[in-house]
Amino acid sequence: MSQAYSSRGSVSRIDASISVPVRLFIFSSLVWLLVASVLGVIVALKLQVPSFMGECPWFTYGRIETLQRNAFIYGWASNALFALNLWIMSSLARFELKSSWLPVLGGAVWNLTLTYGLVQVLLGQLNGFALLEMPKEVAPALVVAFVFAALWPAVAFARRPTGNVFVSQWYIIGATFVFPVITVVAQLMLLWCPTLGVMQALVHSWFYQNLILLWLGGSALSAVYYFIAKESGRTISAYYLATVGFWTYFLFASWTGPATLLGSPIPVWVQSVGVIASLMMLVPIVITAVNFFGTLAPRNGIAQSWNNTTLRFVLVGAVSFTLAALLNVVSSTRSLNALVRFTEFAQAQEHLTVYSFVSMVIFGAAYYILPRLTGAFWPSAKLVYLHFWSCAAGSLLLVVTGLTQGWAAHGRTDFAVSAAPGLLAAVLLLVGHFAFALNALGMLTAENAPSNRRAY
């Protein structure tokens, strides 16, 4: 964990130029992370004690769970990925941002809109589509805010002084392009001019898979490629395959939606197309695994990564990505899917993707970026340690109990879920996130103290 102290003393011109928007994104993501973690504990508590906070319609399980999911995906993960994408792309493309007020404006509108949307959900204005629950007037503002907040990596790429290109850059461009397109299409076809009957479920599955796998997953994969190469100082093994991995990932992931609807009243051929796309995902899964683990495995690289804060988180994220993606392939086979589709098994799969993969990669990246951005040290190595182990244990507990409970529940006629492990996991995550937020906030505020500048 020595990396927590190995930050540089000075801030580069590139980092200084994007400092304000990146700080805003990271600060907002921290606030939303804490909100989502507290809500996560409440959700877990409500499964354990169903009557908890049951006196008022504001706090039904459905609404709190919806708030938690949206705060986590749009508040925490998306804000943090705005920061990551901008920082990684600026650093790769040697880009100095001139008009930093534009992404700041985008970030401000994004967070205000999200707050408005979530308050509406709390008051009972919600739709029935996961991650599209917020009232329909929210989406146009979110899309406009997204363009202002997330456009800059593309500008940086277009204006880069040399012709060099690295795989991370493709993923960032692709992920950034996907979000506004799928959001506009899904909002139009679900809320503004709704399609007929079960077409809605099909549209939603398409939106949902693209959002999770391409916007969140694509952005996080870019960070995995970047930090594995950067922190290990090695070239990506079998780099020539990375292009194939990128294109097959984007091509097949966007067809996997119907594989989440097996047995639903949509045409069987559409379901089969989804299953085929899920199987084809094996191509990018194998290629990314060769790229990631082929780079780190030789010459004792895994052990070295374990001693490096950023790489430790990123490694957990990369392993989780491979596992989650393989689980998605396996569970899209009809016979297995029939058993686990509506159970906690599916929840655990999603958790493995959005938490153990995407969020762990973001944490690792933050440990690298923040010292360079602020010129300060991480205030406490103990908190870094607490953060890692709390979050690793919490998410492992959630995934393992979800998978086993989901598997055990199939075929039974009762719905008894043993909620105690889920509650323990939610508390562990909350503790880990507080440790991370304390450390990061200490860092974001440290630079303003003049005494800190003389430390180098």
Place this chain on the structure above:
Amino acid sequence: MKNLNLILAGVFFTLAASFGGLLLSGQVQLGQLNRAPAEEGGPLFPPKEPGLAIQGRQVYLSLGCVTCHTQQVRPAGQGNDIARGWAQRPSVARDYILQSQVLLGNRRLGPDLVNYGARVKSDDEVHAHLRTSMPGSVMPAYGFLYTQSKDGSFRPTEDAVALVAYLKSLKIDYSSPEAKQKQ
């Protein structure tokens, strides 16, 4: 792979392909579904929803019921939904064409509700389930849907009446050409 426009065009193509292949062709197949009789010359199904049930769907949405309850029964070869007695037949696309928001759901912390209206016997049974928590169930009591009068009896609010009307309207106890085929 060094040109921004090339990458954007490629990513656009991948999204456009899945949009066309899944959503447009799905729309071609499903977009024109109408109500249909089970037998030639018979009444049309699915039946029109009562007005109170349409109001009740808003209550169902607003309380977030879809988080724990699905509204779909899979065919006998795909899961044991029918064996569990949730419905006599799998749900088909035509069952949903009159619904403003289709709430298939993706998680079951409670039973499926697509045929709930055919399973319950009376309004009182549904009210009792909403007002009190059943033993062993993770579903809490929705006490705020009821007001208690001075003599101790409970009166359902407007929302509760609408919600119950909606839940009772959820039925797939009729047949249709595809449903017969699917069985």
